[in-house]
Amino acid sequence: MIRRLAHLNFITTDLPRMVDFYTNGLGLPVKFTMENDDKVTFGYYIDCGDSTFIEIFDRDLKVKQWGGQIEELVPGNRYAHFCLEVTDLQALRETLIAKGISVTEVRTGMDHSLQAWARDPDGNAIELMQYTATSRQIQR
Numbered sequence: 001m002i003r004r005l006a007h008l009n010f011i012t013t014d015l016p017r018m019v020d021f022y023t024n025g026l027g028l029p030v031k032f033t034m035e036n037d038d039k040v041t042f043g044y045y046i047d048c049g050d051s052t053f054i055e056i057f058d059r060d061l062k063v064k065q066w067g068g069q070i071e072e073l074v075p076g077n078r079y080a081h082f083c084l085e086v087t088d089l090q091a092l093r094e095t096l097i098a099k100g101i102s103v104t105e106v107r108t109g110m111d112h113s114l115q116a117w118a119r120d121p122d123g124n125a126i127e128l129m130q131y132t133a134t135s136r137q138i139q140r
Helices: 015-025 059-066 089-098
Strands: 002-012 030-035 041-047 053-058 079-086 114-119 125-130
Touching: 002 015, 002 059, 002 125, 015 041, 015 053, 041 059, 053 059, 089 114, 089 125
Parallel strands: 002 053, 079 125
Antiparallel strands: 002 079, 030 041, 041 053, 114 125
């Protein structure tokens, strides 16, 4: 039911610099961007091949879009979560809950993929994502 690592997510206070590093520096293409309710780009999906990505969000605009608290960022702590691509997310969720693992309800994200969230024993966030026919990650 878990297929592969889908993406790593980083938070930044200098989105243009981060995007420049991964695109112009490393030569990876942008797959798509995410806009907030004010139509301001706050996130980039950087294509690493074979439907794997680096996802980068502007810290302040991310909080404005989804809530939460603005946390101080220092070098090395800007990792936010990793995502596992899965099949049959609802069945996986039920299996994990039966094993005593807390998992959020399944919902559709801004990228049109199904997602649910869990945490490992150290509290690291894990996104579980099932692509749909309209998921932006797999659109050409």
